Ligand SMILES: Nc1ncnc2c1ncn2[C@@H]1O[C@H](COP(=O)(O)OP(=O)(O)OP(=O)(O)O)[C@@H](O)[C@H]1O
C-alpha cells in the first residue's frame with residue numbers, strides 16, 4: 001500500500017467489483033443451464049406421437065433441447081426424417 | 086490408448102496456442118509420445134509458435150479426406166523426438182472437420198501416441214466443438230478478466246453436454262483451470278482478479294498460474310515454445326503445470342508481487 005493508495009482507500013477496488021459481478025452472473029447462467037424444465041421428456045414423447053401419425057420414425061431421431069443465449073431461451077427441435085418415406 | 090487433452094477457452098487471444106505448444110513440448114520432453122493438433126481451420130498458427138511453419142506440406146483436413154496419410158502430414162519436432170505437430174488446414178470451409186473424420190484420425194493416432202493435445206480455436210462454433218468432442222481432459226485457459234472468466238464458465242457447460250463422454254454417459258471430461266497472463270502486482274493493487282477469486286467463481290481444479298511475461302512474445306518470435314526457456318518465470322510455471330498434470334504435488338509459484346524498494350512502496354502505483 002503506497003501513499004497514493006491512501007486517497008483511494010474508501011473506494012472498492014475494481015477487482016472486487018469484478019468478482020461480485022461475476023459471482024452473480026455465473027450463478028445465474030449456471031442455474032439456467034442446469035434447470036432444464038422437467039416437462040421436456042413428456043414434450044418429446046408427445047411430439048413423437050404426433051410426428052408418427054405422418055412418418056415412421058424412431059425415438060432417437062427426435063431431439064429436444066433447451067439452450068439459452070444470455071437473456072433469451074431457445075427450444076431446439078431436431079427431427080431426422082427417414083430417407084425413404 | 087492415448088489421452089486426449091483439449092486446450093479451450095471460449096474467448097480469443099487468452100493463450101491457448103501458447104499453452105498447447107508448451108504443454109505438448111513439456112509432455113514430450115518427459116518421454117511421452119505426444120502429438121499436438123491445430124484445430125483452428127483457416128487460421129493456422131500453431132506451426133509458427135512451434136517453429137515448423139516451413140515444413141508444412143499436408144494438414145489435418147488432407148488426412149481426413151484421404152489426400153495424405155497421417156504419417157505424411159505429421160511433422161516431427163527437431164528439438165524433441167517424441168513430439169509431432171499436425172497443422173490446421175488453411176481452407177475457408179469450416180465444416181471440413183467432420184466429426185466422423187476427426188474421430189477416425191484421433192483413433193488412429195491413439196494407437197501410437199500417449200498424449201494428443203488439441204489446440205482449440207476461439208468461440209463456440211464448429212472447430213471449437215470438434216476440438217473438445219473427443220477429449221478426456223480439458224484445460225480451460227482463462228485470463229483474470231471478466232469476459233474471459235464468463236466465457237470459461239460457458240465452455241464448462243458445453244464440455245458437460247456436447248462431448249463424446251457426455252453423450253455416451255461415460256465418466257465426464259476432467260476439467261482443469263489454467264490462469265494465464267497473471268500480474269501479481271496488479272492483483273495486489275486491486276486492479277486484477279486474484280487466483281483465489283477466479284477459482285472461487287469457477288470452482289475448478291487449479292492446474293497452474295502463468296505470469297504475464299515478455300518472454301512469451303520472445304518465444305513466439307523465435308518459434309520455440311516458452312517451456313524451453315528455463316530462465317523464464319512463464320517457462321518455469323509451465324514446467325510445474327506438466328508436473329501437476331502428471332500427478333506431482335508441486336506448490337504454485339509466481340503468485341506474489343516482487344518485493345519493491347522503499348521508494349516503490351512509498352509511492353505505490
Ligand atoms: N503469459 C503470457 N504473458 C505475456 N503474453 C502472453 C502470455 N500468454 C500469451 N501471451 C500473448 O497473448 C497473445 C495470444 O496468445 P495465443 O495466440 O496463445 O492465444 P490464443 O488463445 O491461442 O488465441 P486465439 O484465440 O486467437 O487462438 C500472443 O501475442 C501471446 O504472445
Ligand SMILES: [Mg+2]
Nearest residue numbers: 101102125130
Ligand atoms: Mg490460438
